[in-house]
Amino acid sequence: MTDVINGRNQNVEQLDNEYVKKQIAKYQEQHRKVVFKRRRLTLLLAITFLIFGFVGFQLFSDHQRLVKLEAIKQEAVADNKLVSKNVDQLKKEVALLKDEDYVAKLARSRFYYSKDGEKVYPISGQNQNAKDQEDAKVEKAIDRTNGSSTTEE
Structure with a gap:
């Protein structure tokens, strides 16, 4: 094990010919493509998370606004009932005043x-x-x- 330096055995030498150079260039090109694909995939995932985060935030704020509007609607309906009762009572009083x-x-x-x-x-x-x-x-x-x-x- 002491003969291994940087993951290579000292007894193994690399050939310096045209075929080896093409294979190394081919391997480096494949490695660059893989790195490029990973970066592109990471960017797409980041953009997707941003879009989903924005849409989720909008849905949450719209839901909160809807809850507030429902409360206002209920209050308006209650006021409408109260006013209609008052109008009925006033109509009766007007009829009595005739x-x-x-x-x-x-x-x-x-x-x-x-x-x-x-x-x-x-x-x-x-x-x-x-x-x-x-x-x-x-x-x-x-x-x-x-x-x-x-x-x-």
């Missing part, structure tokens, strides 16, 4: 209007509490029509 008896009763209770010869005796605590409740209803209706989804029913 009734003259209801308007007269409302005016008498809220603004102390009376018929001819009739006297009104307001009870302080009862009317104030009713007025506060009515004001709260009006404010809640205004908030709902303005699209405020944070108000509670």
Whole structure:
């Protein structure tokens, strides 16, 4: 084993003729082609990974955006239901306001209007509490029509 230097045996000599030179040149050319193919394959794999990475990132960001839009849609649907309920309630109130008896009763209770010869005796605590409740209803209706989804029913 001591006779082996650089992977070659000292007893083996290389011939220096035309055939050996052609074989060595052929081997070197094949080696260059293999190296070139490996480099080209490595470059193609790197480009492929970059493309898949970019597409994957785009898919992830699109998915996140879709989730946010779904949440906004659900909130809008909830607001739409709330507003439609409010619109229905306001339509009922408008229908009631077309009734003259209801308007007269409302005016008498809220603004102390009376018929001819009739006297009104307001009870302080009862009317104030009713007025506060009515004001709260009006404010809640205004908030709902303005699209405020944070108000509670």
